[in-house]
Structures are given as C-alpha cells and as structure tokens.
Amino acid sequence: MNIDKYKYVVVEGPIGVGKTTLARKIADRFGAQTLFELPQENPFLEKFYRDSARYALPAQMFFLFQRMNQLRDLAQIDLFNAPVVSDFLLDKDPIFAQLTLGDDELNLYRQLYEHLRPQAPLPDLVIYLQAQPETLAERIRKRGVPMEAGMSETYLYRLCESYSRFFYHYDSAPLLIVNNEHLNPVERDEDFDLLMTRIGNMRGKREFFNLGE
Numbered sequence: 001m002n003i004d005k006y007k008y009v010v011v012e013g014p015i016g017v018g019k020t021t022l023a024r025k026i027a028d029r030f031g032a033q034t035l036f037e038l039p040q041e042n043p044f045l046e047k048f049y050r051d052s053a054r055y056a057l058p059a060q061m062f063f064l065f066q067r068m069n070q071l072r073d074l075a076q077i078d079l080f081n082a083p084v085v086s087d088f089l090l091d092k093d094p095i096f097a098q099l100t101l102g103d104d105e106l107n108l109y110r111q112l113y114e115h116l117r118p119q120a121p122l123p124d125l126v127i128y129l130q131a132q133p134e135t136l137a138e139r140i141r142k143r144g145v146p147m148e149a150g151m152s153e154t155y156l157y158r159l160c161e162s163y164s165r166f167f168y169h170y171d172s173a174p175l176l177i178v179n180n181e182h183l184n185p186v187e188r189d190e191d192f193d194l195l196m197t198r199i200g201n202m203r204g205k206r207e208f209f210n211l212g213e
Helices: 019-030 045-050 052-075 090-100 103-119 133-143 153-169 189-200
Strands: 008-012 033-035 084-086 125-130 175-179 206-210
Touching: 008 019, 019 033, 019 084, 019 125, 019 189, 033 052, 045 052, 052 090, 052 103, 090 103, 090 153, 125 153, 133 153, 175 189, 189 206
Parallel strands: 008 084, 008 125, 033 084, 125 175, 175 206
Antiparallel strands: none
C-alpha cells in the first residue's frame, strides 16, 4: 500500500467487524493520524440500547453532529504532510437512521444530513469489511462491552443487509470490499501484509478481496 496515493483512508463495516482495530494498525504501519468514532461520548447511546424507540433520534443526532465536527477538523489538516486513517464514513450515517427512526424523525434527520453532508471531505480509499451476523454477534459477546449486551441478532442481520445495500451502490470513492470471515489482518501479520499488497495493487474503483477458507 502506498500511503502517498491514499492520504485519507476510511475503514468501514458493521459493529464487531474490526474496523477500528484495523484502522489503528494501518495508521501505525504508515505513521498516519487517526480519526475515530467516539461512541463513549454519546450520552444517549446506552439509553438507546435499552429503549431504542425513545432514544433513537437523540442518539442519531448526536452522532451526526459529532462526526461532522470531526470531519470539519479533518478538512483543516494538510493531508500531504499528515495522512489520516478513519473508522467511519459520514455517507453511511443514514443506514442507522433508516433502521431506527420513525417516518417523521427520519424526515427531520434527512434534512439535517443533506445540509451537512457536502461539507465532509471525500476519502481516497474506503475499505469495507464484511462478516456474517453470527460472526459479529460472537465477536461482540467476546469483547464484553456492557451496553452492547442486549443487541439482538435480528438487529445485526438488518444492519448487515443495510450495509450490503449501501455499498452495492456506493461510488463516491475507490472501494475495496473485504470479506474478513477467514482473513484476520489484526492478529495475523501475514494477513495484514496480504491486505496491504491487495490495496497497493488496486487498479479499478471497486474491487473485492476474499481469502477463502
């Protein structure tokens, strides 16, 4: 992977897929800055997991404004001197809104999102990590974050389907779709090197990487 080619890289995927850990490892390899989601700062998130109908809108709005503020700061960084690796893509934000908000709330959210979205810089590369909902559920269980304990597999199924639909149509930036059911670039250095080589060899705007069993 040539960091000179990719100044702003985003690693994306559903909860539990390992996007933050991979983003941190890429940043460490290439001496890049990181830009991470800050779910622990959202005062509505734990309440949302307990009562999604009541707290979906404030949780979603908080994330929207938080992410937009982070991206405004990113726009001020000289990416030629300080490459950035992030674990979130603003364009995916509506995925969660569509899953959790009622019609009136969703209309309000969309108005704000469409107003803010043009201010977000476009990545040079998006790495979309995929895994089966059962795999995600097991990873979430193992990491033992208390507020995630009540997350249902039904929600994870819907979330994975929504991510797949979103990235099927995504064409705003070069996209590498990575199936990490059997690829473990975080814990296995050889898998990480394979992924970096695959990124470095990208020629098209949309490519796939599946290591297989």
